Amino acid sequence: xxxxxxxxxxxxxxxxxxxxxxxxxxxxxxxxxxxxxxxxxxxxxxxxxxxxxxxxxxxxxxxxxxxxxxxxxxxxxxxxxxxxxxxxxxxxxxxxxxxxxxxxxxxxxxxxxxxxxxxxxxxxxxxxxxxxxxxxxxxxxxxxxxxxxxxxxxxxxxxxxxxxxxxxxxxxxxxxxxxxxxxxxxxxxxxxxxxxxxxxxxxxxxxxxxxxxxxxxxxxxxxxxxxxxxxxxxxxxxxxxxxxxxxxxxxxxxxxxxxxxxxxxxxxxxxxxxxxxxxxxxxxxxxxxxxxxxxxxxxxxxxxxxxxxxxxxxxxxxxxxxxxxxxxxxxxxxxxxxxxxxxxxxxxxxxxxxxxxxxxxxxxxxxxxxxxxxxxxxxxxxxxxxxxxxxxxxxxxxxxxxxxxxxxxxxxxxxxxxxxxxxxxxxxxxxxxxxxxxxxxxxxxxxxxxxxxxxxxxxxxxxxxxxxxxxxxxxxxxxxxxxxxxxxxxxxxxxxxxxxxxxxxxxxxxxxxxxxxxxxxxxxxxxxxxxxxxxxxxxxxxxxxxxxxxxxxxxxxxxxxxxxxxxxxxxxxxxxxxxxxxxxxxxxxxxxxxxxxxxxxxxxxxxxxxxxxxxxxxxx
Amino acid sequence: xxxxxxxxxxxxxxxxxxxxxxxxxxxxxxxxxxxxxxxxxxxxxxxxxxxxxxxxxxxxxxxxxxxxxxxxxxxxxxxxxxxxxxxxxxxxxxxxxxxxxxxxxxxxxxxxxxxxxxxxxxxxxxxxxxxxxxxxxxxxxxxxxxxxxxxxxxxxxxxxxxxxxxxxxxxxxxxxxxxxxxxxxxxxxxxxxxxxxxxxxxxxxxxxxxxxxxxxxxxxxxxxxxxxxxxxxxxxxxxxxxxxxxxxxxxxxxxxxxxxxxxxxxxxxxxxxxxxxxxxxxx
Numbered sequence: 001x002x003x004x005x006x007x008x009x010x011x012x013x014x015x016x017x018x019x020x021x022x023x024x025x026x027x028x029x030x031x032x033x034x035x036x037x038x039x040x041x042x043x044x045x046x047x048x049x050x051x052x053x054x055x056x057x058x059x060x061x062x063x064x065x066x067x068x069x070x071x072x073x074x075x076x077x078x079x080x081x082x083x084x085x086x087x088x089x090x091x092x093x094x095x096x097x098x099x100x101x102x103x104x105x106x107x108x109x110x111x112x113x114x115x116x117x118x119x120x121x122x123x124x125x126x127x128x129x130x131x132x133x134x135x136x137x138x139x140x141x142x143x144x145x146x147x148x149x150x151x152x153x154x155x156x157x158x159x160x161x162x163x164x165x166x167x168x169x170x171x172x173x174x175x176x177x178x179x180x181x182x183x184x185x186x187x188x189x190x191x192x193x194x195x196x197x198x199x200x201x202x203x204x205x206x207x208x209x210x211x212x213x214x215x216x217x218x219x220x221x222x223x224x225x226x227x228x229x230x231x232x233x234x235x236x237x238x239x240x241x242x243x244x245x246x247x248x249x250x251x252x253x254x255x256x257x258x259x260x261x262x263x264x265x266x267x268x269x270x271x272x273x274x275x276x277x278x279x280x281x282x283x284x285x286x287x288x289x290x291x292x293x294x295x296x297x298x299x300x301x302x303x304x305x306x307x308x309x310x311x312x313x314x315x316x317x318x319x320x321x322x323x324x325x326x327x328x329x330x331x332x333x334x335x336x337x338x339x340x341x342x343x344x345x346x347x348x349x350x351x352x353x354x355x356x357x358x359x360x361x362x363x364x365x366x367x368x369x370x371x372x373x374x375x376x377x378x379x380x381x382x383x384x385x386x387x388x389x390x391x392x393x394x395x396x397x398x399x400x401x402x403x404x405x406x407x408x409x410x411x412x413x414x415x416x417x418x419x420x421x422x423x424x425x426x427x428x429x430x431x432x433x434x435x436x437x438x439x440x441x442x443x444x445x446x447x448x449x450x451x452x453x454x455x456x457x458x459x460x461x462x463x464x465x466x467x468x469x470x471x472x473x474x475x476x477x478x479x480x481x482x483x484x485x486x487x488x489x490x491x492x493x494x495x496x497x498x499x500x501x502x503x504x505x506x507x508x509x510x511x512x513x514x515x516x517x518x519x520x521x522x523x524x525x526x527x528x529x530x531x532x533x534x535x536x537x538x539x540x541x542x543x544x545x546x547x548x549x550x551x552x553x554x555x556x557x558x559x560x561x562x563x564x565x566x567x568x569x570x571x572x573x574x575x576x577x578x579x580x581x582x583x584x585x586x587x588x589x590x591x592x593x594x595x596x597x598x599x600x601x602x603x604x605x606x607x608x609x610x611x612x613x614x615x616x617x618x619x620x
Numbered sequence: 621x622x623x624x625x626x627x628x629x630x631x632x633x634x635x636x637x638x639x640x641x642x643x644x645x646x647x648x649x650x651x652x653x654x655x656x657x658x659x660x661x662x663x664x665x666x667x668x669x670x671x672x673x674x675x676x677x678x679x680x681x682x683x684x685x686x687x688x689x690x691x692x693x694x695x696x697x698x699x700x701x702x703x704x705x706x707x708x709x710x711x712x713x714x715x716x717x718x719x720x721x722x723x724x725x726x727x728x729x730x731x732x733x734x735x736x737x738x739x740x741x742x743x744x745x746x747x748x749x750x751x752x753x754x755x756x757x758x759x760x761x762x763x764x765x766x767x768x769x770x771x772x773x774x775x776x777x778x779x780x781x782x783x784x785x786x787x788x789x790x791x792x793x794x795x796x797x798x799x800x801x802x803x804x805x806x807x808x809x810x811x812x813x814x815x816x817x818x819x820x821x822x823x824x825x826x827x828x829x830x831x832x833x834x835x836x837x838x839x840x841x842x843x844x845x846x847x848x849x850x851x852x853x854x855x856x857x858x859x860x861x862x863x864x865x866x867x868x869x870x871x872x873x874x875x876x877x878x879x880x881x882x883x884x885x886x887x888x889x890x891x892x893x894x895x896x897x898x899x900x901x902x903x
Contacts, residue, residue: 058861059844239745242848244855283625328738329747332685332696341647348643484734530625534632541636560654565745574654581651583644587637594633 080164081571089161090573091585094555096157098548098589099596100150102269104224105262105547106597107147108217109270110136111194113304115210122203132297134198136274138604141195144188146596162571165562172237173227175246180223186216221266222259229254231563232554233326241566253326257319258554264315268308269543275301276540277601279533292526298536299364305539306357306440310433310503314496323557330564334557335422338576342553344395345583347425349546351389354432356539358385361443363532369521371446384435391428394419423480426492430473430499437503438466441510447521450513458513462506469502544593548586556582655680660752662772666759670768673760676753681742683757689764697739698732704766717770718777720758724749725778726887741887743778751779809895812888817878824896842897850893854880 084092114136121129158166170177190213197206229252230236236248243249278298285291324331333339362378365371394416418424441462452458473495480488558564560574568574660672677683686697708716711730722729727739742749742757749757755770762768775781813819826840827833833840841850852859857871875881880889 055844055862059849238848238851240848244852280625280629283629324738327740327746328686328736329682329740333682338650338652344647345640345643349640489736534628537629537632538636541633542640545637545640559652559746561746568745569654576652578649578651579647580645580649583641586644587641590637591633 082161082163083572084157084161088573089571093154093157093161094552094585095589095592096150096154098551098586099593100147100154101551102544102547102589102593103143103147103150103596104221105266105269106273107140107143108221109266109268110140110143110274111191111210111213111217112267113271113274114140115207115214117300118203118210119207122207128296132300135297136301137195137198138607139274139277139600140191142600142603143597144191146600148184162562165567168241168563168567169227169231172230172243172249173246176223176226176250180220183216183220183223187213187220190216218263221262223250225258225262226250226252226255228555229258232330232558233323234563234566237566239566241563253322254319257315257322261312261315261319264308264312265547268305268312269547271301271303271305271308272536272540272543273301273597275299275305275536277301277604279536280601281605282528282533283530288526295367295525295528298528298533302357302360302536302539305543306436309353309357310437311500313429313433314500317492317496327564330557333559334553338559339553339556341395342549342579342582344393345579346546346549347389347393349542349549350429351393351432352542353539353546354385354389354436356535356542358382358436358439360532360535360539361439363528363535365443365446366529367524367527368443368446369524370448371443371521374442374446377442381435381439385432388428388432388435391419391424392432394424418481421480423477423488423491426480426495427473427477430495431470433499434466434470434473434502437506441506444510445514445517447519447523448514448517449520450517452513452515455513458509462509462513465502465505465509469498472498541590541594545586545590548589549583552582552586657750658753660756660772664772666768666771669756669759669770669772670763672753673756673758673763676749676757677760681747681749681753681757686739696735698735700761700764702765704762704764704768706765707761716762716766717758717774720761721754721776721778724754724757728885754779809891809893809898812884812892813895816880816884816888816892817874818892821874838896845897847893847897850896851889854889854893 081089083089087095114133117129117136118133121127121133190209194206194209194213197209201209226249230249233253234249235252236245236250237243275298278294278301282291282294282298285294320331320334323334335343358381365374450458476491476495480491483491556576558569559576560569561567562569658672658676664672683700688695688697688699690701691699703720704716707719708714710719710732711722714722719730723739724742727741728737731737740747742754743751752772755772755774758770758774759768762770813824822836822838823834824837824839827837845853849859854875857863857868857875858865860868860871863871884892
């Protein structure tokens with residue numbers, strides 16, 4: 001057997017062993033050694049006394065298992081809360097958690113697309129992809145250390161500032177901690193081997209390492225997601241909070257929707273940060289060659305971000321639907337109560353993202369010869385995006401004075417109020433997605449002419465799909481105003497499915513339509529105007545701000561509960577702050593994150609710099 | 621003078637966050653305090669009850685997060701305008717107070733046609749209003765198109781009124797005490813224990829002096845297990861350490877067939893737990 005095959009085999013075996021160790025830990029260490037009544041091997045005719053004794057023992061064991069910690073005599077912390085100076089405990093934990101999550105998202109996302117790009121390079125034998133994947137991976141090692149440091153800081157902050165609540169979470173999730181720790185070690189092993197092993201192993205072995213890194217990273221995310229989603233939609237515990245089933249606690253209502261939503265959002269976020277890195281390097285580039293490289297890298301990063309961003313609202317629907325399924329009260333608090341205005345802020349952010357993404361694509365068409373023929377369409381796309389943005393950002397109840405309210409005849413504007421409901425907003429966001437997708441399709445074909453015999457039919461079919469789906473989505477949106485609430489809620493599903501159908505079918509047609517297409521104009525990488533790079537940075541800032549804001553609403557939904565409906569927050573911070581205050585905290589966190597990520601960029605760029613030389617040229 | 625790109629980047633990042641922060645300041649600012657239990661005197665007037673009830677409905681009761689008052693069209697939840705009079709005719713056999721009481725304590729028992737179930741049980745977490753607070757909310761609801769008859773002394777099936785239905789309310793002697801009694805009976809752990817077939821396998825009668833209890837007797841389960849443990853064994857017989865896996869499966873299947881998992885509400889199971897946990901001697 002060759003050395004390469006042996007190495008590949010070893011990596012596979014190591015990965016399998018790692019998975020078995022983690023999975024087996026639960027069974028071999030935790031379950032097998034848990035206290036329980038010895039299993040009888042011989043059935044005896046029991047006397048009533050023996051039966052009573054056995055029952056008592058069993059009852060005692062059962063009681064131990066289901067009672068809350070304080071009833072078991074396990075000394076919970078005497079202190080329920082401790083104060084953090086100046087900013088308070090809540091803001092301290094909020095900021096640390098947010099920074100930890102932002103870095104964690106980046107560290108989980110980059111390996112996903114680094115692996116995909118590396119794989120493309122492996123299949124196409126194009127070294128540029130391999131180099132690009134390596135450049136993305138260079139950002140990982142420092143980020144991983146920062147993620148771990150912030151994670152440790154978060155744990156300490158929780159233990160010190162919220163000791164009793166942290167005890168409770170540890171009681172519920174004690175079975176998950178050991179697998180988590182082992183997976184974390186595995187993550188470090190895979191990550192550093194993947195990074196330092198670049199070019200040192202055969203491509204297959206290296207790709208296998210990348211797969212291992214992604215699997216372990218995803219498993220870590222799944223465990224951590226269980227902890228935080230349990231706090232909002234608890235399951236597997238009694239009304240008093242006693243643990244009934246760890247698996248149910250893990251598999252709570254929000255767990256799977258958050259897993260999916262986070263996975264997609266992480267990729268979008270990671271892509272945007274990587275694109276911002278490329279923009280940073282582009283703006284500081286000294287040569288045309290360097291600019292061309294970072295222009296391409298920025299394009300790839302942004303492409304990844306937008307491709308992941310398009311299905312994100314659908315994952316958001318699923319998440320919101322599960323929140324409603326858990327508690328309509330919580331759902332209504334989110335969309336119609338204390339947090340309803342937050343979604344107007346979200347609309348502004350997402351609108352900015354869509355506009356930024358489209359603008360970057362349109363500017364990008366300037367570097368492709370042959371794109372001039374599509375320029376005329378841009379203004380129409382801009383009008384649709386602006387209209388959809390306006391609808392999405394229209395509140396149900398505008399901010400008015402009492403006099404204005406009297407004039408309107410209530411808190412809803414007679415005309416604009418109709419645009420503030422979900423029927424209008426769902427329609428607007430679906431059309432925004434379709435329009436951005438259309439921008440991308442136009443960008444993609446800018447320098448190409450299809451040569452297949454059915455080119456005209458193919459283009460007509462694509463146009464037909466766009467028009468039909470846009471029409472259907474609009475029809476369902478209007479229908480929503482005239483049907484019962486039970487029917488209206490269900491209309492968002494066909495809207496989403498039809499848009500997904502458009503994304504899928506148009507892409508499939510496009511792939512075959514442009515197979516072997518004639519190039520009518522080369523892409524002149526590096527000729528993008530500087531403003532396009534600032535757009536990439538703007539998109540990254542907006543993505544980060546959006547993630548931080550949505551992290552706040554996900555957590556803030558619990559209001560005055562640590563664990564919704566189970567463990568009440570009795571601290572001085574139990575109130576829900578104003579959105580103004582929340583956005584200030586979010587902004588500070590985002591700026592701190594960019595300060596730290598700037599440090600990561602700087603460190604990553606050091607590897608390309610010349611070695612230090614003694615200015616006096618001495619050798620001694 | 622050419623501004624270095626790094627400075628531009630910093631200015632852009634700060635400007636973008638400042639813009640989003642500004643948007644955050646432009647929307648309505650409302651701080652939501654954590655609700656506190658209200659101490660309500662027993663001798664307050666009806667008007668005071670209505671005032672307090674309104675405050676609770678708008679605040680900690682979060683009724684108006686979902687329900688509207690005086691709106692029509694495609695609504696997500698029933699509008700409360702006129703509920704004070706409508707309540708008495710919603711369910712045959714239940715008077716206005718009984719209907720409102722049932723709607724708050726057991727909201728899924730009756731769902732208005734055209735709407736989905738989903739209202740939380742008001743006396744349980746996360747809302748967790750006290751019985752007295754709920755009486756004031758009922759007074760407020762009755763005031764919406766009707767005349768409040770409820771007082772702070774009103775007793776009903778859910779606040780210790782027992783099987784007598786509503787008492788202490790001005791219209792308590794009217795229609796519906798029999799229905800309320802039925803409602804109470806439906807929640808009685810004793811009857812549920814029998815109706816779900818538990819009694820076919822388990823005895824609850826204490827054994828006579830000197831005699832052994834029959835197999836699977838639960839007469840003393842309340843002294844051996846607490847509420848949580850009893851609940852856990854009902855929800856999942858695998859939690860009973862003395863049962864083998866196959867026996868646990870048999871038990872589960874029997875309970876499933878009897879409708880314990882498919883039909884019984886959590887309140888009914890809780891009622892059975894309460895019944896089993898009650899002391900009945902016979903050690």
